[in-house]
Every structure is written in structure tokens, then in C-alpha cells.
Amino acid sequence: NAGVTQTPKFRVLKTGQSMTLLCAQDMNHEYMYWYRQDPGMGLRLIHYSVGEGTTAKGEVPDGYNVSRLKKQNFLLGLESAAPSQTSVYFCASSPPRTGWTDTQYFGPGTRLTVL
């Protein structure tokens, strides 16, 4: 199992450009999440999904869109990148609550710089 993978690992954008970050998991998890992490701060939830075809806003959703067309993939889109979106982006997945585990499995992160 590859676990949670993210593509790309690094990216540099110019202000106003668009891009899509791809997260894939092979653990058949129902829930998937996108976070951003900035220096000196913990992870902040951008959007999440509790199943194929469903998405919901997290703590900091503005400027981002997401889609979950397939259970194993969760896409994060930036339509018009801004320097404030320079960050490290982490994807995570978790199974539905089973009564004994609630943990999330994280991808390796994508470092995005917007000039």
C-alpha cells in the first residue's frame, strides 16, 4: 500500500495562475481532508469530504475549491493564486468512526510558493 500520496511535491506559481493539487489514497478510506500549514502555526483545515461526491468547508476555505469524484482521490484547486496561499499543503484520510480509531493518515505534503 502506498498510503496517502500527493502530487506535486513542489510548485511555484505566479499570482493569478491556477493549479490543482491531487491527493490519492489506497486504503479505501471514506474521509479525506486538505490542510495548510504556515510557519509557527498548526494545521488549518481547508475543506474535507466524508464520501465520494460530497465536500464541506473547513476553517479556511476561501480561495480554494475541491472535488471528490472518486473515493480514492481528493483534488484541491486554486483558481487564482495569491501570495497569501504560499504554504505547505497536507492531505489526510481516515476511515469512518469505528468506535476504536479516529486517526488520520497524512500525505507527505506539497510545498507551494506563489510569487
Added chain:
Amino acid sequence: EDKVVQSPLSLVVHEGDTVTLNCSYEVTNFRSLLWYKQEKKAPTFLFMLTSSGIEKKSGRLSSILDKKELFSILNITATQTGDSAVYLCAGRYNNNDMRFGAGTRLTVKP
């Protein structure tokens, strides 16, 4: 207002010391509290706590949740340089929202 608050923000100790990291959380719709260790890249899972007063242990690390006072602690005994990392606490809520604290940066000196 922050849902999850960690303290201290940073801590420097010497090998062999014992450390206690703190995490307080907001109670509304609270479901579970999680601890993660983050070194250079992605956070790795340490503990999940849902019941008050039950200590979870893994080697030199242990954690406990106090649902009355709304906090959790992470203890590390006999610290080693390999324990140097950022320790993140997160609250998971019934609407599947996850809120992380800012983290405690632990530095263990030889």
C-alpha cells in the same frame, strides 16, 4: 477564538529530562483528542483519547485526557535527541471538523 490551544509553544530540555506538553480544547461537539509528532514532513499519529482519566502509553510517551477541565497532557520521560520535533494536538468534533493547535516545538539537547 482558537478551539485548541497548546502550551508551551517551545521547550528546550536536555537528554534524560521529563517533559509535559499541554493542550486545552473547546468542548462543543467534541469527539476525540489526538496527538501527533511532526519532524520534517507529515505528522505521524501518537495517541487518540476519547475517555477521561484513561492513560495511553507507548514506550516513554504517555497521554491522558481530562474532560472535566477540558485539557490533555503529553508526557515524555527520559527524553532523547530523537524526540526533538513539533508536537501537535488536535480536537476532532462531531461534524468531522478537525482543529489543530499551533504545536509545541521540543528541542532535546545532548
